[in-house]
Amino acid sequence: MKDLLDLDQYPMWSYKSIERYGSIQYLTYTYLECKHREWSQTQKLTLGGTVRHIRMEHLGNLVV
Secondary structure (H helix, E strand, O other): OHHHHHHOOOOOOOOHHHHHHHHHHHHHHHHHHHHHHHHHHHOOHHHHHHHHHHHHHHHHHHOO
């Protein structure tokens, strides 16, 4: 999960940063799970496939 979402580089020097890291992980996972359920109705995706789908969609939006 950390490698897939690039959350493995987040510095944790204080208790506050550990709390923020937990919040970031929770929000990210919740967003992924919502998108996964939305897209799984039309196509078969894993959680990693959902991440790749979001990245490709974002890249397409940047190009446009």
